Amino acid sequence: HIDRLELRVWLQRRMETTRNRLQLTREDQLRILTKLTDATTFEEFIQRKYVGAKSFSLEGGETLIPLLDLVIEKAAQQSVEEVVLGMAHRGRLNVLANVMGKSASSIFREFEDKDPEHYMGRGDVKYHLGYSSDHVTSTGRKVHLSLAFNPSHLEFVNPVVLGRTRAKQDRRGDVDRERVLPVLIHGDAAFIGQGIVQETLNMSGLEGYRVGGALHVIVNNQIGFTTGPRQARSTTYASDVAKMLQSPIFHVNGEDPEAVAQVIELAMDFRAEFKRDVVIDMYAYRRFGHNETDEPAFTQPVMYEKIRQRKGVREAYLEHLLTLGEVTEEDAERVAEERRAHLEQELSVARSGDFKLQYSTLEGVWSKYQGGSDAALPDPDTGIERAEASRLLEAITHTPAEFRLNPKIARQMNTRRQMAAGEVPLDWAAGEALAFASLVSQGVKVRMTGQDVERGTFSHRHQVLHDAVDGWEFMPMRNVEAEKGLFEIHNSPLSEVAVLAFEYGYSNDAPDALVIWEAQYGDFVNVAQVIIDQFLASAEEKWSRLSGLVMQLPHGFEGGGPEHSSARLERFLQLCADDNMQVVYPTTPAQIFHLLRRQMIRLFRKPLVILTPKSLLRHKEATSPLEAFATGGFETVIGETDPSIDPAGVKRVILCSGRVYYDLVAARRERNANDVAIVRIEQLYPFPHKAFETEFKRFASAPQVVWCQDEPQNQGYWFYVQHHINEALAPGQKLGYAGRAASASPAVGYFDKHFAQQKELTAAA
DSSP: OOOHHHHHHHHHHHHHHHTTTOOOHHHHHHHHHHHHHHHHHHHHHHHHHHHTTOOOTTOOTTTTTHHHHHHHHHHHTTTOOOOEEEESSSTTHHHHHIIOOOOOHHHHHHHOOOOOOHTTTOOOOOOGGOOOEEETTTTEEEEEEEEEOOOOGGHHHHHHHHHHHHHHHHHTTTTTTTSSEEEEEEEEEHHOOOHHHHHHHTTTTSSSTSOOOOEEEEESOBBBTTTOHOOOOOSSSSGGGGSSSOOOOOEETTOHHHHHHHHHHHHHHHHHHHOOOOEEEEEOOOOSOOTTTTTGGGGGGHHHHHTTSSSSSHHHHHHHHHHHHOOHHHHHHHHHHHHHHHHHHHHHHHTTTTOOOOOOOOOOGGOOOOOOOOOOOOOOOOOOOOOHHHHHHHHHHOOOOOOOOOHHHHHHHHHHHHHHHTOOOHHHHHHHHHHHHHHTTTTTTTEEEEEETOOTTTTTOOOOOOOOTTTOOTTTTTTTTTTTOEEEEEEEOSSHHHHHHHHHHHHHTTTEEEEEESSSSSGGGGHHHHHIIIITHHHHHHHOOOOOOOEEOOOSSOOOOTEEEOOOHHHHHHHHHTTEEEEEEOOOOOHHHHHHHHHHHHSBOOOOEEEEOOOGGTTHHHHHHBGGTTTOOOOOOOOOOTTTGGGGGOOEEEETTHHHHHHHHHHHHOOOOOOOEEEEEOOOEEEOOOHHHHHHHHGGSSSSEEEEEETTSSSSHHHHHHHHHHHHTTOOEEEEEEEEEESSSSSOOOHHHHHHHHHHHHHHO
């Protein structure tokens, strides 16, 4: 499938000149045998000591352990300093013990399940856990290993690993993408069955996501749970989806460890030479069922009768070595006995009364950051001096003298210069751009990706400009970037789940960078729900891992129909607990400016979900004067701003969040209803109790309180906010609802119907 001549010639020379055989020394053979012994002994020990416990055994695929050992040895020879691994649960405990260097006593203690207080309200099952360690190779080189935490959603860790790899490369200044290697270990059924694999492969050659090539290892068990290949794929091989790349796919027998060693040499050298992904499809088998409590003979009786009669991989390889006369059975048994004795000692340690599980949490680049609750955190001053704001805004309007701007963009640049001079208020795009410029000028890296983010879905951002005649590109942020920081923005492929996962992974290893993913429309975020549920919302609770990733989701009911209205914020609010993330719906340019700066100035890292505007990008009232960027910070609650509204005369308080505020202000003005106050809750989670109660008390005498929202009653914020509001009600006050009726669909599909509903809900409010 490879049509690039230089790649074919390279493979031809490497494979045909050696008859595709690697000549191994006795030391190499003994190393492979030892690693197979480690793998086999570990699995047998667990089966014997923890009968019936789930461990997702590697038996039948034990060659994965010497394979990974050879990969790390070869990587070190190629000047790789760090390897980032991702895998699902099969064989994970074996990899943790025999590759990552996690102590067997810790793994056994997790099987013992004797520390319930350690896990109360958090933690994860043992075969989902990650680990990091420093590995010293046989030649004395040190390689740092990181195995990513992963839920049972199998392949979804792939882009997370690649994002982590990219962040580590950027931190090292590794522009050639040579010093950090991603290794992705797959199951055959998952590799062909899950679309995230194709999305991840597609990203491999793209500028914003390139990592110098990943090594993919398919541990091919020739079965998925109870499903055989005829029911699982329409292709010859499980690896056929990788034919989309100009990269080799090596099929190798996992029961022939020396063939696997040859494949490692080829694959690693190919990746180093061409900086491309490479795939190893290692055919193996699964000795037990999907887990150790399963009976695979129920559904595959013929296959499992053959497996029962088959020698283990270590035993078969030992027989091969015995025929060569370099190793004796006594040598091999001595190694096995040493391993068994070591595991017995580790089990004794694990069962001792004073054993304590130790987990690394915030170390290295994370040492100065914190998670937990933000209730005690002070609100930082995120303003910048007015003169500095003017200077930065002015700087990002300049293009090279020979650059020919599109006339419409030229007018936008002129308007922004007026904003810089304080002659006109800033719009949303200017507020966001000023936040980026101010952070970059202070040495903060800003990375933003998503579909069409360079221009912006709604033609507002224009962070990458294109010459109107020949199309060459210029980024105005370069005018401030040279001072201290770095600004990076990339249009993504038409993917939500893989791109969001990549940026989540990037944020895992870049706590000092503002990492943003923006959806084309907020509604499209539901395609990435696995990453939100399994990583963003729960990683701190399950794995004590933090992320400061920002998600910008255009949200607003403006007649765009069911798929262009709602970012499904109710789903985020349902996931919120224990200060696990922040959900914010800012309504002014100054608010987005202070919010983005707050995300970096605080040494507090939580995912931040921002509901961003569509029509408000150009709304004449959704603006902020230059002075609003000079002082203060993000306001979690914005009280009544009309000075003509007397709190003592207010009969009704309307509480709301987001764009509906501007509809309510217009309706109040139209009715001349000066006895109605409107209060905006800008931060929905964590709910700003203190700020809300302070503002709400101003209207304690108002008999009527209404929550107003654009969203249907069963969506949006209503079921989330009402108990918070009820706690603050004064005696005699009751809370009412004004909004769309409950609906199975987020929004209607006809503008006239939408407009009628909007008039009804503002009138009701």
